[in-house]
Amino acid sequence: MTPDTPEDCVFCRIIRGDLPCEKVFENEDFLAFLDLRPVNPGHTLVIPKQHYPDYLSMPPELLCAFAEPVQRVAAAVMDVTESDGWNLLQNNGAAAKQVVFHVHFHVIPRNWADDGLKKSPREELTREETKDLGKRLRAALE
Numbered sequence: 001m002t003p004d005t006p007e008d009c010v011f012c013r014i015i016r017g018d019l020p021c022e023k024v025f026e027n028e029d030f031l032a033f034l035d036l037r038p039v040n041p042g043h044t045l046v047i048p049k050q051h052y053p054d055y056l057s058m059p060p061e062l063l064c065a066f067a068e069p070v071q072r073v074a075a076a077v078m079d080v081t082e083s084d085g086w087n088l089l090q091n092n093g094a095a096a097k098q099v100v101f102h103v104h105f106h107v108i109p110r111n112w113a114d115d116g117l118k119k120s121p122r123e124e125l126t127r128e129e130t131k132d133l134g135k136r137l138r139a140a141l142e
């Protein structure tokens with residue numbers, strides 16, 4: 001698989017506004033939005049606005065700054081979804097199941113009843129449910 005270029009990268013297209021997303025947080029350098037195929041409702045992706053294919057390609061200072069929005073988003077996801085725990089996942093390379101080659105962290109709320117880290121079918125959450133979740137997360141992140 002060829003890593004995406006900024007021109008055809010799905011996340012860069014979201015950042016440019018060419019593709020929609022349910023945004024929950026944004027600052028100068030980072031953007032967070034709901035995953036279209038959540039493992040659980042509230043599964044959020046946090047990405048830098050600048051295109052870096054993976055963790056190792058990021059400048060160390062930006063990588064350090066990445067921790068702050070990830071922590072804020074995770075706190076909001078836990079608060080809004082009232083989950084029992086959460087996973088922070090970050091995949092690098094196709095062999096590690098990286099699908100979009102624009103570095104991102106997955107914040108995944110988990111519950112005791114979970115049956116694993118499986119992606120749900122796209123239609124599992126209705127558009128209304130996704131919008132409602134986005135609204136509650138944005139409010140928690142204000």
Ligand SMILES: [Zn+2]
Nearest residue numbers: 009012051102
């Ligand atoms: Zn990109």
